[in-house]
Amino acid sequence: MTRYTFDGKPENRPNSSHSQSPAKPEPYIADLELIQAVNLAIYLRRPLLLEGEAGCGKTRLASAVAYELGLPFYRWDIRSTSKAQDGLYTYDAIRRLHDVQVKQLDPNLSYNPSDATNYRKFGALGEAFNCKDCPAVVLIDEIDKADLDFPNDLLTVLDREQEFTIPETNEIIKPTPGNEPIVIITSNKEKGNLPAPFLRRCIYYFVPFPNNTERLQEIVNAHYHNQKDNSPKTPPSTKLVEAAAEKFLEIRNAGGLFKNPGTSEFLDWIEALQNFASKPFTASELKNSKRIFFPELLFKLRADLQKYVA
């Protein structure tokens, strides 16, 4: 059995990666602790629960892991109406009924209604369970947006006995031993805490905001380094990033904001400072100006905006 280890280095990607693996590298700077958490989740095959501020890179980790390990990646975005079963499979009974009818008129129909398996479609977890030669990475994004019962409904499929039945087709779907999916879950506690039995099974990691200039610089470098081949965007100069990071952290650390800008806002801001105007802003311009350029990228609430833009 191969043991998968995540190092936070996209160049470790094996040559023979799965066809469902993300094709584009995901620039991601992971803390040592986060790397350890990912490896623990991979080793024990327990779900990894990520919490933290919005825009701190919770969602992006999963595809970074899938890219580096060359594993298939399935993403499941949770909405307020999501049901646990949607992640396993959906079954289209009416379509089948319709096809029976059409078959009588047009015998060349590509679908065969006598086979029920033509009408069930796997969800993200179902696909991952079906992945036979290697584990798949499943991202369950924003689990807190779902209904109150949702995490509890997922427990049985995420637990040790990972399997589910499809009554419509009499199939039992379970992963091959050793290839259980690697599940990464994100949440930002919008509707309070997740249920205790669910939390107990998870590996918990709180994604902090990278609160120093060097870290932000690293993130910007990783971001532009990966884009350089196929996009016309020019990376910003080190000085500009440094000045911007200082300004950004100053705003964050001053406190009193209702919505703190996160890493993703910072990247957008850098991009705007560098490439939006006809020529990039300079570091000294940024330092000496009392005005904050592009405040609309950083402040998302009227009260916050008014505080800095008088």
Place this chain on the structure above:
Amino acid sequence: MNKFDAETITTNIFQRLRKSSFNIGVNEYIAALDAIKGEMGTGSLEELKLILQLLWCHSLAEQSQFSFIWQTETAQLNEVITKTPKQVLQTEEVLETIEKTLPPQQEQLNLPSPQLTTPSLSPLPVRTPFVPAQIEDFPELRLYFPVTRRSLAYLWRYLRRPVADGPLDVLDIKATVKQAAQQGYYYAPVYRRREVNHAHLLLLVDQDGSMTPFHRFNRDIVETAQEDSTIETVSTYYFHNVPAKYVYENSHLTNPVPLDQVLAECDSDTSVLIISDAGAARGYRRMERIRATTEFLVTVKQRTNLICWLNPMPKERWESTSAEVIAYLVLMEQMNDDGMSNAIDIVRGSVV
């Protein structure tokens, strides 16, 4: 110093965390042992600490509690290790080892510093600031919760009166197949109307005076009923001690509304939940309170029989107070998970 028994430490820490009522079970213990067998966390104490923290802590508050337990546990361990091999150790060395094992100083929470600015007009905040779990709640400062918000939200869902008069959008597969079989051909899917919860809840909440310590729960109950439940209409009114001729729309006992007007909105399907200590908090029995309450209950019972009284005081304290008498007049439940669930059973009409 490099040698240490990871499994023993894990077991000790596990037991201590269980005693501190961490939400972990045997499965989590086995998972930790598995991780150690897989040579994770065996490199150094710091590594082991990280592994256990990832596995066993599920919030920032738990993480800080864990740090403390870890610190005391490994400190003992060092004593044992350092004492046995050599009798005399350089004091500096001891200091060094202790320093190494102590966790790094917790970073200061960067609290917003009060800013001195000239007063200017600015809009009121659109909503409360979103602080994702950055607030540490220390165990010694933790409040006593008879019922948590989460279980309240769960329990409210049982209060339902489903009527299928919602939008026509639920696909009825059975009926569709049946229709297709009867007609001999498939024409169109059959839809049913979505079921909508038509429950009406009247919350009457005692505020101020002896209820002051319970304001937090009053707020939790009212907020969860209004925001986190599927109940169609929740009318909330406040009173002080006994609902009199007027009840109040506001928790500060302002905006009086005549009780008659409130009751006029009720029919026999309305659920009435009264939240009050009924004199049990102060432990007295006053005839005038009992009399006024009886009068009020009689008026309500003319409208609906789905009435329950939730008392935040434990049952033992009702004895020889007005609450004991009132409990004969109306079904009274103690405010905890079981009591709350009974209360909801009562007000939905399935008598316990």
